[in-house]
Amino acid sequence: MPIPQLPKRLLACALLIDKADVLADIGTDHGYLAIYLLSSGKISRAHLTDINEGPLSRAEANVGEAGFKDLCELHLTDGAAALAESGADVYAICGMGGELIADIISRAPHLRDGSIALVLQPMSRPEALRACLFDLGFEIERELHATDTGRHYVCIRARYTGKCHTAPLEELCFGKLGAELSCEAVDYLHDRRRSLLRASEGIERGGGDASRERGLIAYLDTLLDK
Ligand SMILES: C[S@@+](CC[C@H](N)C(=O)[O-])C[C@H]1O[C@@H](n2cnc3c(N)ncnc32)[C@H](O)[C@@H]1O
Numbered sequence: 001m002p003i004p005q006l007p008k009r010l011l012a013c014a015l016l017i018d019k020a021d022v023l024a025d026i027g028t029d030h031g032y033l034a035i036y037l038l039s040s041g042k043i044s045r046a047h048l049t050d051i052n053e054g055p056l057s058r059a060e061a062n063v064g065e066a067g068f069k070d071l072c073e074l075h076l077t078d079g080a081a082a083l084a085e086s087g088a089d090v091y092a093i094c095g096m097g098g099e100l101i102a103d104i105i106s107r108a109p110h111l112r113d114g115s116i117a118l119v120l121q122p123m124s125r126p127e128a129l130r131a132c133l134f135d136l137g138f139e140i141e142r143e144l145h146a147t148d149t150g151r152h153y154v155c156i157r158a159r160y161t162g163k164c165h166t167a168p169l170e171e172l173c174f175g176k177l178g179a180e181l182s183c184e185a186v187d188y189l190h191d192r193r194r195s196l197l198r199a200s201e202g203i204e205r206g207g208g209d210a211s212r213e214r215g216l217i218a219y220l221d222t223l224l225d226k
């Protein structure tokens with residue numbers, strides 16, 4: 001079967017996954033990430049979970065159609081805690097809010113294991129997710145950005161080290177940015193700047209204090225050479 005096409009944000013997540021044995025895709029919905037990784041030979045088996053029956057049935061149908069029924073186990077469950085004995089060495093938690101992803105990680109203590117990689121793609125509040133990861137003792141190994149049909153996404157690979165820490169607000173909001181930014185990272189940061197500008201103007205119109213948003217905009221301006 002040909003390798004299926006993925007939306008760019010999931011392709012970026014797939015790029016963050018080194019060859020692994022078993023994938024756990026939490027909140028799988030359609031199952032495309034697992035199908036892609038099985039087709040490309042990057043993983044040998046997958047556990048697909050969802051909290052809702054509809055998405056899980058969709059994943060089951062897609063996995064069957066792709067010919068991977070025997071390589072996939074489906075679980076109707078909330079979060080990742082039920083997979084403690086699954087042997088998965090990479091967990092993908094993608095396409096959900098940053099706070100929900102953080103909550104799923106917090107409720108699955110077996111993920112605090114340096115042999116497990118987490119690949120995370122928050123749709124919102126990445127700062128809450130990074131803060132939670134650092135607080136629990138995870139390190140962020142790599143981040144990739146993706147632009148797809150006019151929307152901008154960040155994808156994060158993290159691993160447990162046991163060293164709990166905090167980070168400056170700028171790093172929590174935008175990640176640790178290298179000296180050279182990819183085109184996708186620049187697009188992403190411009191998009192974040194536009195959102196922050198809208199938010200700060202709204203706060204100021206209501207007579208509130210937007211110094212946090214203004215400070216973040218000033219930080220982005222230095223990065224983006226505005
Ligand atoms: C927007 S879809 C994302 C699907 C896929 N991961 C992706 O990135 O394209 C979010 C999925 O997560 C599931 N979900 C939401 N909360 C969950 C939880 N606590 N545990 C497992 N699945 C959850 C939803 O039912 C839905 O199918």
